[in-house]
Amino acid sequence: MDxxxxxxxxxxxxxKIAGKAKYTQDLHFEHMLYAKTLRSEFPCAxxxxxxIPEIPKGYxxxxxxxxxxxxxxxxxxxxxxxxxxxxxxxxxxxxLLVVGPDKTIILNILKNIKVNYTVLKPxxxxxxxxxxxxxxxxxxxxxxDFDSAVKNYSYIVEDEFNTGYQExxxxxxxxMIGHYDGDCVTVYGSMQCPYFIxxxxxxxxxxxxxxxxxxxxxxxxxxxxxxxxxxxxxxxxALASIKAKKPVQLVFDRQEDIICSTKRxxxxxxxxxxxxxxNIIVAREINIKIDAGAYAGLSxxxxxxxxxxxxxxxxxxxxxxxxxxxxxxxIVTGAFRGFGGCxxxxxxxxxxENIANKLNMDSLELKNKYFLKKGDSSSTSGLFNYDIKLNxxxxxxxxxxLYNKKREKFKENTEKLQGIGISIIMHGCGFTGNGEKSVIHxxxxxxxxxxxTIEIYTAAAEMGQGVLTTLRKIVATTLDIxxxxxxxxxxxxxxxxxxxxxxxxxxxxxxxxxLKDIAEEMKxxxxxxxxxxxKEYKYPQNLSWDNDxxxxxxxxxxxxxxxxxxxxxxxITYESTIKGIWAVYDIxxxxxxxxxxxxxxxxxxxxxxxxKLEVLQVKDGFIQQCNLTNYIIPSSTDFPKIESELISNPxxxxxxxxxxxxxxxxxxxxxxxxxxxxxxxxxxISRIPVTQEYIMELMNDKN
Amino acid sequence: MIKxxxxxxxxxxxxxxxxxxxxxxxDILRDDFKLTGTKEGCGEGECGACSVxxxxxxxxxxxxTSSLIxxxxxxxxxxxxxxxxxxILKNSFEETGSVQCGFCTPGMxxxxxxLLSNNSHPKEEEIREALEGxxxxxxxxxxxVDAVMKASITGDGLW
Ligand code: FES
Ligand code: FES
Numbered sequence: 045m046d047x048x049x050x051x052x053x054x055x056x057x058x059x060k061i062a063g064k065a066k067y068t069q070d071l072h073f074e075h076m077l078y079a080k081t082l083r084s085e086f087p088c089a090x091x092x093x094x095x096i097p098e099i100p101k102g103y104x105x106x107x108x109x110x111x112x113x114x115x116x117x118x119x120x121x122x123x124x125x126x127x128x129x130x131x132x133x134x135x136x137x138x139x140l141l142v143v144g145p146d147k148t149i150i151l152n153i154l155k156n157i158k159v160n161y162t163v164l165k166p167x168x169x170x171x172x173x174x175x176x177x178x179x180x181x182x183x184x185x186x187x188x189d190f191d192s193a194v195k196n197y198s199y200i201v202e203d204e205f206n207t208g209y210q211e212x213x214x215x216x217x218x219x220m221i222g223h224y225d226g227d228c229v230t231v232y233g234s235m236q237c238p239y240f241i242x243x244x245x246x247x248x249x250x251x252x253x254x255x256x257x258x259x260x261x262x263x264x265x266x267x268x269x270x271x272x273x274x275x276x277x278x279x280x281x282a283l284a285s286i287k288a289k290k291p292v293q294l295v296f297d298r299q300e301d302i303i304c305s306t307k308r309x310x311x312x313x314x315x316x317x318x319x320x321x322x323n324i325i326v327a328r329e330i331n332i333k334i335d336a337g338a339y340a341g342l343s344x345x346x347x348x349x350x351x352x353x354x355x356x357x358x359x360x361x362x363x364x365x366x367x368x369x370x371x372x373x374x375i376v377t378g379a380f381r382g383f384g385g386c387x388x389x390x391x392x393x394x395x396x397e398n399i400a401n402k403l404n405m406d407s408l409e410l411k412n413k414y415f416l417k418k419g420d421s422s423s424t425s426g427l428f429n430y431d432i433k434l435n436x437x438x439x440x441x442x443x444x445x446l447y448n449k450k451r452e453k454f455k456e457n458t459e460k461l462q463g464i465g466i467s468i469i470m471h472g473c474g475f476t477g478n479g480e481k482s483v484i485h486x487x488x489x490x491x492x493x494x495x496x497t498i499e500i501y502t503a504a505a506e507m508g509q510g511v512l513t514t515l516r517k518i519v520a521t522t523l524d525i526x527x528x529x530x531x532x533x534x535x536x537x538x539x540x541x542x543x544x545x546x547x548x549x550x551x552x553x554x555x556x557x558x559l560k561d562i563a564e565e566m567k568x569x570x571x572x573x574x575x576x577x578x579k580e581y582k583y584p585q586n587l588s589w590d591n592d593x594x595x596x597x598x599x600x601x602x603x604x605x606x607x608x609x610x611x612x613x614x615x616i617t618y619e620s621t622i623k624g625i626w627a628v629y630d631i632x633x634x635x636x637x638x639x640x641x642x643x644x645x646x647x648x649x650x651x652x653x654x655x656k657l658e659v660l661q662v663k664d665g666f667i668q669q670c671n672l673t674n675y676i677i678p679s680s681t682d683f684p685k686i687e688s689e690l691i692s693n694p695x696x697x698x699x700x701x702x703x704x705x706x707x708x709x710x711x712x713x714x715x716x717x718x719x720x721x722x723x724x725x726x727x728x729i730s731r732i733p734v735t736q737e738y739i740m741e742l743m744n745d746k747n
Numbered sequence: 748m749i750k751x752x753x754x755x756x757x758x759x760x761x762x763x764x765x766x767x768x769x770x771x772x773x774d775i776l777r778d779d780f781k782l783t784g785t786k787e788g789c790g791e792g793e794c795g796a797c798s799v800x801x802x803x804x805x806x807x808x809x810x811x812t813s814s815l816i817x818x819x820x821x822x823x824x825x826x827x828x829x830x831x832x833x834x835i836l837k838n839s840f841e842e843t844g845s846v847q848c849g850f851c852t853p854g855m856x857x858x859x860x861x862l863l864s865n866n867s868h869p870k871e872e873e874i875r876e877a878l879e880g881x882x883x884x885x886x887x888x889x890x891x892v893d894a895v896m897k898a899s900i901t902g903d904g905l906w
Contacts, residue, residue, distance in 0.1 A: 056846075056849065061840055061841070061852055062784070062824065062825075062853075063785070063825060063828065063852070063853035064784065066783065069783075069786070070777075072781075213884050214848070214884060215786075215796055215850040215884050215885075216788065216848070216850045262848075262849065263848060264788075264850030265847075265848040265850060265884050267884070298791065298794075508849065508885045510847070638844040639844065642886060645886060645887035645888075645890065646847065646886050646887045648887060650884065650887070671793070672793035672794055672882070677884065678888075679879050679880075679882060680874075680879050680883075680892065681875045681876060681879050685889050685892075686887070686889060
């Protein structure tokens with residue numbers, strides 16, 4: 045294969061198109077039982093007692109007492125139980141499972157279980173939590189000499205932004221099967237991170253490594269929603285099958301999934317830019333608050349990502365960033381594609397536009413002055429080691445969208461409410477800080493067979509993003525052999541080494557790079573008939589990170605881009621219609637252009653859902669939009685085609701010049717849309733989603 | 748439980764079953780006939796992952812009870828995938844990159860078939876409207892819209 049970017053047929057295409065791929069809900073083991081979860085009905089309550097009716101033979105109750113070892117999900121902090129014991133902290137928290145052969149009887153048993161609660165006063169939002177000082181994580185980042193810099197400013201531009209929850213709505217709900225054979229417990233399911241589940245099983249069961257096995261099945265979308273959450277239910281399914289001594293399937297219905305799975309963090313972000321008398325931004329102060337929900341989960345890492353990205357793709361010499369995640373009794377928030385980047389980039393892009401307006405300047409021109417370049421330092425004072433082509437990206441997005449011309453034209457045309465907005469995007473690829481060195485020790489294995497076929501073994505999960513195809517392509521191209529000679533399958537911890545979780549836009553850049561290195565070694569030893577190589581990823585030498593002071597390279601590398609969105613607003617109905625969407629990205633080099641395009645289009649539309657349609661509110665601890673009738677995600681009629689382009693900027697440390705891209709594609713859509721609406725209405729947007737109701741509110745506000 | 752006798756045609760074959768009249772078609776297909784290409788994404792008629800054709804009409808099988816299929820002809824992805832038209836759609840879905848996680852795909856294929864069988868050369872807006880009831884969270888729809896357009900050209904004369 046010569047040019048790696050030329051698209052190939054996806055390895056999973058044929059079975060998926062014909063409906064033959066077996067997802068967790070499709071798999072049926074002999075004698076398999078079903079499980080359903082009893083959940084907390086209150087955001088905060090003491091459990092006094094649980095009254096369980098007489099259970100027919102063949103049915104089981106599984107709860108915290110069935111956990112032989114620790115009842116704590118291993119994520120970052122030890123605070124979340126697999127099953128609530130004497131207290132519940134959010135609506136939907138699991139208390140026990142009912143397991144058995146007949147789903148109707150299971151539901152009947154569930155109905156007749158009575159939990160006696162003493163209801164306690166919940167913490168319902170960030171404000172209340174702040175008063176009580178219920179801090180989950182807190183970070184302070186400074187860059188340059190903030191205190192001196194702010195002595196010489198002539199004015200301040202200050203904005204505050206609010207962002208809402210977002211629910212993943214992977215089309216396949218959370219699903220697991222536990223299968224215990226007397227020696228080994230196997231968990232099959234829909235997941236991103238087989239080894240997260242493996243670790244959770246170890247923590248709950250205290251079994252030896254070889255008595256635990258996790259196998260990923262075809263997964264119907266994940267988007268971060270199957271990063272840490274499956275650790276909880278993987279253990280549920282395992283415990284159930286150990287107790288029942290039969291395979292047990294646990295599949296969420298949609299409402300249950302929306303009520304109790306993790307969400308994107310709501311945030312409040314306040315940005316103050318200090319500007320001197322030459323109209324130069326000399327310093328910036330950013331305050332970030334997010335709702336972590338009832339348990340810490342990954343909130344501290346998400347918070348770090350928001351903080352690191354909060355000054356955007358701009359080089360501001362003096363920064364002071366304060367970020368806090370608060371505990372509440374709301375739904376636990378967690379990983380979601382973008383992982384803090386969506387909130388951060390929305391806020392900073394709106395803020396930059398507001399500064400430009402204040403300076404009576406075009407926002408692209410203003411942004412241009414501050415674009416990060418190679419040799420600049422990041423918000424955490426880490427050096428950017430590689431070429432950053434933001435100038436070129438900005439120029440291209442301007443040309444494609446005709447931004448300058450349209451802004452002029454739309455201003456003059458007062459008959460129609462039209463607007464166009466551009467967002468400039470960056471996203472860190474790979475684990476935060478030096479996690480690729482200190483937290484995960486990425487391993488991968490390649491095996492050469494006598495017939496010259498190759499087998500790839502990694503823990504990289506295929507959730508639609510095409511990883512089984514792209515990794516296969518990397519190995520085939522490196523070895524210069526036909527792709528059909530490369531075998532790869534969904535990860536199985538029994539035979540696949542831990543190559544880390546499939547998250548953080550890391551797989552191509554880290555696991556792909558490692559596979560390329562191994563394949564190169566294999567190529568040198570090609571004459572050998574049959575052998576295998578296992579290797580660990582080598583963290584690049586030119587990176588450094590001080591985790592105590594949050595200083596250094598906050599991510600191994602970044603990807604860059606810009607989005608433009610054009611809208612027209614109907615002044616009678618307040619409906620906004622998107623007339624055009626443009627996107628330019630620098631992902632180094634694409635491993636497969638068609639798969640890259642799929643990420644771009646899916647990411648942008650999910651980002652526009654976040655910015656325009658997807659309203660999820662929590663009232664008194666209860667989620668208000670619990671099904672797809674009232675939680676609205678984009679359908680085929682909501683948005684027009686996207687015109688997108690990739691800029692070539694091969695990254696030396698990535699395989700075939702590739703950097704990460706999965707998340708980059710979602711972070712810029714909401715701000716580009718919000719800016720388009722802001723420009724159309726000439727009113728400041730301060731929150732997302734920008735719904736029809738919000739537009740009405742803005743238009744009726746005469747100030 | 749009272750079971751009713753139901754006659755229907757499934758992917759071209761006559762079937763007789765004895766079921767609870769309230770049993771959902773999706774469960775009959777998946778549990779009784781092991782036809783798991785029909786997916787459950789919501790169970791409330793909102794996502795289209797469970798789409799099947801009943802007497803050539805596109806229907807969400809999670810909203811149909813067994814009593815409603817008496818005497819009807821049902822086509823699922825398993826049956827449809829044996830047709831020539833499927834092959835046209837399959838190729839165009841491949842070329843445009845319309846399959847990512849694949850969970851929406853069987854429903855999308857049947858929704859595309861339903862559209863093309865009523866409108867063999869649809870315009871972009873018509874395709875978008877026809878697919879509106881089928882949610883896809885991965886692709887952003889554009890690839891699928893292009894795929895249907897392509898199929899209508901390469902499959903000219905078939906529909
Ligand atoms: S499962 Fe039937 S429409 Fe979603
Ligand atoms: S491909 Fe995943 S939902 Fe459509």
